[in-house]
Amino acid sequence: MVEQSVERSLDALGTYIDLYLMHFPIAMVYDNDDRDPKDASGNYRVDSAVDFKDTWAAMERVLANSNGRVRAIGVSNFSIRTLEELLETAKIVPALNQVEMHPYLQQEELKQWQGEKGIVTCAYTPTGYGAVRNDPVILELAKKYGVSSAQIILAWHVARGVVPVCKSSDAQRQRDNINLPTLSDLDFARITALDRYERLCNKIGPDGKMSGWTAEQLGW
Numbered sequence: 766m767v768e769q770s771v772e773r774s775l776d777a778l779g780t781y782i783d784l785y786l787m788h789f790p791i792a793m794v795y796d797n798d799d800r801d802p803k804d805a806s807g808n809y810r811v812d813s814a815v816d817f818k819d820t821w822a823a824m825e826r827v828l829a830n831s832n833g834r835v836r837a838i839g840v841s842n843f844s845i846r847t848l849e850e851l852l853e854t855a856k857i858v859p860a861l862n863q864v865e866m867h868p869y870l871q872q873e874e875l876k877q878w879q880g881e882k883g884i885v886t887c888a889y890t891p892t893g894y895g896a897v898r899n900d901p902v903i904l905e906l907a908k909k910y911g912v913s914s915a916q917i918i919l920a921w922h923v924a925r926g927v928v929p930v931c932k933s934s935d936a937q938r939q940r941d942n943i944n945l946p947t948l949s950d951l952d953f954a955r956i957t958a959l960d961r962y963e964r965l966c967n968k969i970g971p972d973g974k975m976s977g978w979t980a981e982q983l984g985w
């Protein structure tokens with residue numbers, strides 16, 4: 766399935782892939798007609814027969830056999846716990862782990878652990894929606910540096926050695942997002958003090974699970 770999926774993406778893109786990621790340690794059902802397979806309640810349709818270690822082994826084969834069309838492989842939504850499991854059988858260490866990360870969910874332990882293993886930490890939902898962008902400290906610093914809240918938060922990510930993937934549909938904001946201020950040590954520390962281990966994107970549901978996995982299984 767992985768080989769088939771990569772071929773499909775390569776054909777659609779018409780170019781090579783810099784970095785191919787496993788989206789989740791939890792496997793979704795493979796459905797050619799539905800690229801976002803969800804049930805009637807909006808929950809992902811999970812294929813519990815798939816082990817992420819086998820998915821990773823298939824990704825390693827893709828990397829070896831793609832004649833340079835896939836340049837690197839990595840993971841997303843992994844924790845120290847699930848990465849430790851993956852590394853039990855992995856021949857290649859993931860180049861990167863893309864996780865939810867912003868001032869309210871800083872995951873310093875994961876970032877440091879990954880640094881020791883040579884895994885780049887990449888932040889998704891890096892600006893933390895309106896909740897973080899409108900935090901009083903962030904708003905105050907945006908005013909002080911004369912930039913947007915998003916730029917303040919992106920500057921903080923870069924200063925801590927994290928790669929933020931920020932999305933904007935606006936050309937000017939895209940340019941702004943690569944033109945970042947240098948925060949003073951004090952202002953960097955004020956943002957770091959906002960940590961509260963709060964997930965805003967992929968949350969554990971009222972049943973204590975996310976896509977059928979408990980927080981313990983996910984390592985959250």
Ligand SMILES: NC(=O)c1ccc[n+]([C@@H]2O[C@H](COP(=O)([O-])OP(=O)(O)OC[C@H]3O[C@@H](n4cnc5c(N)ncnc54)[C@H](OP(=O)(O)O)[C@@H]3O)[C@@H](O)[C@H]2O)c1
Nearest residue numbers: 841889890891892893913915930931932933934935938941
């Ligand atoms: N691996 C995963 O499981 C996972 C999960 C979630 C997201 N992601 C990926 O992560 C990327 C970013 O995540 P995200 O979209 O949730 O969070 P985000 O990039 O932090 O936030 C995007 C929002 O910020 C606004 N924005 C961006 N730059 C701005 C600026 N300079 N000033 C004001 N507003 C600004 C955008 O509005 P405008 O478009 O109007 O500028 C958009 O509404 C996406 O590519 C997404 O696919 C991955």
